[in-house]
Amino acid sequence: xxxxxxxxxxxxxxxxxxxxxxxxxxxxxxxxxxxxxxxxxxxxxxxxxxxxxxxxxxxxxxxxxxxxxxxxxxxxxxxxxxxxxxxxxxxxxxxxxxxxxxxxxxxxxxxxxxxxxxxxxxxxxxxxxxxxxxxxxx
Numbered sequence: 001x002x003x004x005x006x007x008x009x010x011x012x013x014x015x016x017x018x019x020x021x022x023x024x025x026x027x028x029x030x031x032x033x034x035x036x037x038x039x040x041x042x043x044x045x046x047x048x049x050x051x052x053x054x055x056x057x058x059x060x061x062x063x064x065x066x067x068x069x070x071x072x073x074x075x076x077x078x079x080x081x082x083x084x085x086x087x088x089x090x091x092x093x094x095x096x097x098x099x100x101x102x103x104x105x106x107x108x109x110x111x112x113x114x115x116x117x118x119x120x121x122x123x124x125x126x127x128x129x130x131x132x133x134x135x136x137x138x
Contacts, residue, residue, distance in 0.1 A: 031111045039108035040101065056116040059105045062098045063120025064127070069095035071128035 035052035037045065045051035069091055075084050102117050 031109050031114060033111045035112075037108055037110040037113070039105045039110065039113060052112075055105075056112055059102060059113055059116040060120040060123075062102050062105075063117050064124035066095055066098045066102060067121055067124025068128050069098065 035045070035049055036047045037052065037055075039045075039055070040058075045055040072091060074091075075088065102120070105113050106117050
C-alpha cells in the first residue's frame with residue numbers, strides 16, 4: 001500500500017505543528033543570558049526573577065550535594081558485606097539522581113545555570129574532597 005495514494009486525512013507521515021503553549025520558551029542550541037528560562041519543571045522559573053534566583057540556588061545546592069555524596073565513606077570495618085553493598089548502592093543512586101538533575105538543568109543552555117552548576121561542583125569538591133588531598137604531617 002502506497003502512503004501517497006491514501007486520502008489526506010490518512011497521511012501517517014505528517015506531524016502537526018507544535019502548539020503555541022509548547023513553544024513560548026525557546027530552547028536554544030547555544031548559551032544565553034537572562035532569566036527567561038525553563039528547566040527541571042514545566043513553567044519554572046519562567047521569567048520571574050525571584051524564582052530564577054531560587055532555581056540557581058537549587059542547582060548550586062544539588063551540585064554541592066553531589067560532591068558531598070561522592071566523598072562519603074560510611075562503611076565500618078566488620079560490617080556485613082551485603083548490607084554494605086546495599087547501603088553504598090543506595091548512596092550511589094541518590095548521588096546519580098542529583099547529578100542527572102544538574103545535567104538536566106544545564107541543558108537548558110542558560111549561562112547562569114551553567115555557572116551555578118560548575119561553582120557548586122567546585123565548592124563541593126573543595127569542601128568535601130579537598131581535605132582528603134592534604135598531606136598528613138607526622
